[in-house]
Amino acid sequence: MALLAKPAANGDRTNLIPFSSRLKEGRALAQDVWSIYNVANLPADCINLGQGYMNFSPPQWVTEAAQTALRDIAPNHYSHPRGRIRLREAIKNFYSPQFNRELDVESEILVTSGANEGQYSVFTAFLEHGDEVIMFEPFFDQYLPSVTFNGGKPVYVPLHPPAHSKEKSTSNDWTIDIDELRRAITPRTKMIIINTPHNPVGKVFTRAELEAIAALAEEFNLLVMSDEVYDCLVFDGKEHVRIANLPGMWDRTVTVGSAGKAFAATGWRVGWLIGPKSIIQPTLAASTRIVFCTNSPLQEAAACGLEQAKERQFFETQLKEYAERRAILTDAFDRLGLKYTLPEGSYFVLLDISDVNFPEDYPFPESVLGRGRDFKACWFIALEIGVSSIPVSEFYCDEHANIGEAFGRFAFCKDVETLKKAAERLQALKKYIK
Numbered sequence: 001m002a003l004l005a006k007p008a009a010n011g012d013r014t015n016l017i018p019f020s021s022r023l024k025e026g027r028a029l030a031q032d033v034w035s036i037y038n039v040a041n042l043p044a045d046c047i048n049l050g051q052g053y054m055n056f057s058p059p060q061w062v063t064e065a066a067q068t069a070l071r072d073i074a075p076n077h078y079s080h081p082r083g084r085i086r087l088r089e090a091i092k093n094f095y096s097p098q099f100n101r102e103l104d105v106e107s108e109i110l111v112t113s114g115a116n117e118g119q120y121s122v123f124t125a126f127l128e129h130g131d132e133v134i135m136f137e138p139f140f141d142q143y144l145p146s147v148t149f150n151g152g153k154p155v156y157v158p159l160h161p162p163a164h165s166k167e168k169s170t171s172n173d174w175t176i177d178i179d180e181l182r183r184a185i186t187p188r189t190k191m192i193i194i195n196t197p198h199n200p201v202g203k204v205f206t207r208a209e210l211e212a213i214a215a216l217a218e219e220f221n222l223l224v225m226s227d228e229v230y231d232c233l234v235f236d237g238k239e240h241v242r243i244a245n246l247p248g249m250w251d252r253t254v255t256v257g258s259a260g261k262a263f264a265a266t267g268w269r270v271g272w273l274i275g276p277k278s279i280i281q282p283t284l285a286a287s288t289r290i291v292f293c294t295n296s297p298l299q300e301a302a303a304c305g306l307e308q309a310k311e312r313q314f315f316e317t318q319l320k321e322y323a324e325r326r327a328i329l330t331d332a333f334d335r336l337g338l339k340y341t342l343p344e345g346s347y348f349v350l351l352d353i354s355d356v357n358f359p360e361d362y363p364f365p366e367s368v369l370g371r372g373r374d375f376k377a378c379w380f381i382a383l384e385i386g387v388s389s390i391p392v393s394e395f396y397c398d399e400h401a402n403i404g405e406a407f408g409r410f411a412f413c414k415d416v417e418t419l420k421k422a423a424e425r426l427q428a429l430k431k432y433i434k
């Protein structure tokens, strides 16, 4: 006979139904950095360089395409679970030259509800209980619950930061130790996640690094998820290498993209996966059960974005704008004499906050106490200087959190005026530097 849930003896009815133990894994219940360093918790005039979303609109010609789609009938209804054909065609035309192959809209492209849902669906489609998924630290925090919810076990391999003594470092100075990666592989390893350009380091993996990873993937028959949502943000003429293009790698790689990052529309929740039929088909089966399809009108808008990007030189112009934004922030850090990692890609700067001093008895909230030094430093900077950032230890497992504690992540996906204001405010940090 089934047991009936009973109210507690004291009559408390607030937690009648036990929730799934799944939520206890993957830090899903923990208060995450996004809620601690949220605008709602910080002073109203604090400049938000914490969260990685833009404070400017998508391009007007793209939002106009969204409005046109809303006035039409079909794009207000369900799309094909693979994605709207106009968007799949646009992805094919835009990306085929970059993958050196003619992508097939029926079997090699899947439109997803943001990169995030696409990644989740890949895990659902491929992980058996106990399968291990290797991720480089610092890692995009969503990977963790997405893996554990699907029965996977995260295995962490840290990127090694440049020595603190290094005067000027770039994201290329964050290195992988291939032997360490090899040692992390076990008979249960199913998958490896690569993120290039990288959040939060800004690292653009070199061809040599990707070749070394590819060789291990081949040797141990691993599925490679290559998160390339920042592929349109690679600075200083650095080459963005797609691991899917390395010899033999197409068959074992799924590449992840995001309209949110490409067109400053993170709330639209439109992303895509590109890969061989053998990966896209099972992922489609999972994605269809999870969301059925992605919102239709904004797929039309994303399609318009990709269709017209080349003619409008949109990505070239956008890249120059981001380079200008990056310079405002790095100049501010230079003036302060603080060390940072110059990012070669994405829109984050890691500031080395080891030399920022703050009073130990500062009135830190409960949520920050008991966490790494970076949590306190970022809180202090937000409250005293008026610029928020994100503590980087959040992107590490507990064992390696000390590596991240030296850094705060500052996002520069903000308009020039906001960044200039932040840069001025940051000069007030001078008196707190050791």
Ligand SMILES: Cc1ncc(COP(=O)(O)O)c(C=O)c1O
Pocket: 052, 113, 114, 115, 116, 117, 140, 195, 198, 199, 227, 229, 257, 258, 259, 260, 261, 266, 269, 270, 271
């Ligand atoms: C590395 C990385 N992957 C994936 C995502 C998620 O992208 P989307 O908003 O398209 O789900 C983000 C968003 O911040 C990210 O930084």
